[in-house]
Amino acid sequence: MPTLHVDLGERSYPIYIQAGILSDAGFLFSEIRAKHIIIISNTVVSPLYLDTLAGRVQALGKRVDRIVIADGEQEKTLANFEYIMSKLLAMPASRDACIVALGGGVIGDLAGFVSACYQRGIDFVQVPTTLLSQVDSSVGGKTAVNHPLGKNMIGAFYQPKAVYIDTATLSTLAPREFAAGMAEVIKYGIIYDLAFFTWLENNIDSIKRKDSDTLNTMIARCCEIKATIVAQDEREQNIRALLNLGHTFGHAIEAEQGFGNWLHGEAVAAGMVIAARLSAMRGDVDLTEVTRISQLIAAFDLPIAGPGNMNAAAYISHMQRDKKAVNNAMRFVLPIGIGKAKVVGDVSSEALTELLDVS
Structure with missing residues (x-):
């Protein structure tokens, strides 16, 4: 399996690239110790992959919660940031939980920003499902939401623990x-x-x-x-x-x-x-x-x-x-x-x- 590394000292992490990674949750989370996984996705990606991923994670004995928002760049907002934060607090999610961003760049950016801020930072991993997110936004730790006066103006640099790129997801991409x-x-x-x-x-x-x-x-x-x-x-x-x-x-x-x-x-x-x-x-x-x-x-x-x-x-x-x-x-x-x-x-x-x- 092609594996790359982002070399950032103690914040270093691997990038795995292979068709079918989503069907192998044991591999997906072999490096993630968290017993509570929160999968954040959208209404387009979730019907395709969320049940499969959640089921495989649950089979590992981990607790799984799901948060699904609407699809589109217009959803990368402070309102959805607050919505997700409220969901995490209501669960409740502790500091040793791990967020999984399952979707394109909007989900990755939003979930990453939530991860950077919730209880001053919890683990997250990127599972990008669009070409743009696989080649760009899932790697590098830029997280943000948009504002009517500018794109990505509110955010943080916050690196994921790993990036898992399943190239098979591109077969369903518009x-x-x-x-x-x-x-x-x-x-x-x-x-x-x-x-x-x-x-x-x-x-x-x-x-x-x-x-x-x-x-x-x-x-x-x-x-x-x-x-x-x-x-x-x-x-x-x-x-x-x-x-x-x-x-x-x-x-x-x-x-x-x-x-x-x-x-x-x-x-x-x-x-x-x-x-x-x-x-x-x-x-x-x-x-x-x-x-x-x-x-x-x-x-x-x-x-x-x-x-x-x-x-x-x-x-x-x-x-x-x-x-x-x-x-x-x-x-x-x-x-x-x-x-x-x-x-x-x-x-x-x-x-x-x-x-x-x-x-």
Whole structure:
């Protein structure tokens, strides 16, 4: 079984990748000592996997409780944070309980934030069931909820005890959700690994067919890159900021359009193309590479431009509140050639207006 490690000293943890992990609860929880497991899921994932997982955990002699919320980015709220907290207190769940996040990025982020705060921190594990969460949000310890004024503005860095990636869950993933996950996959190639970007270009058809070996290879490489970056910069003071390629523009799109109307990966896809075009305007990347980036993103049925109803003023309004801003100055991750990127903070409002009013 492919196993990776996020090396963070006493907070280190493994990432297991294999089709069928959900059917092997004995393995799933072999490293978790808790006798009380709380599975947090949503109304889409729970009918598919929750009963099976809960049954296998109960067979190990552990107490299992379930908390299910509605599906969608619009559910990543302080209201649901409070709802889950109230459920935990009513059980009651003690400090030696363990939360299992069974679902996509919304569930992982929300359950992780709850875990970070409940009784000042209890164990949790990630069982991501979407491509986006498997290659990105389940690894690295970022947890948060959204606010109407900004995405992921309320949260904490809190690492899981383990990540269990069952690639078989992708067989039930909606095509739009799978495509959204590919935006984060492509991101790794743009910021870190030209060879991986080229591999993606050469394997478009097998990826879209969800060939098992191809997906395992792809997901493992994404997790390997992220684990390497997080091990160097857990709290995003340096190199980890590169993982935000496309996110400054993308978060603005999500907030302006209403959380959930554009999927996170769709907004990031458009944001990466906008970032590449901005880099080309600055002379930091060749237009041929902007074209390669746009073509690969479009090959997975993702948008390569922002919403037609957003002008520069709308983008800038949201980006000025972005958590990556420093001293009220906007910062952007820009590609400087496929496989390399940098953070810049010297982009003028005039340049953004010229760029975004034609996006």
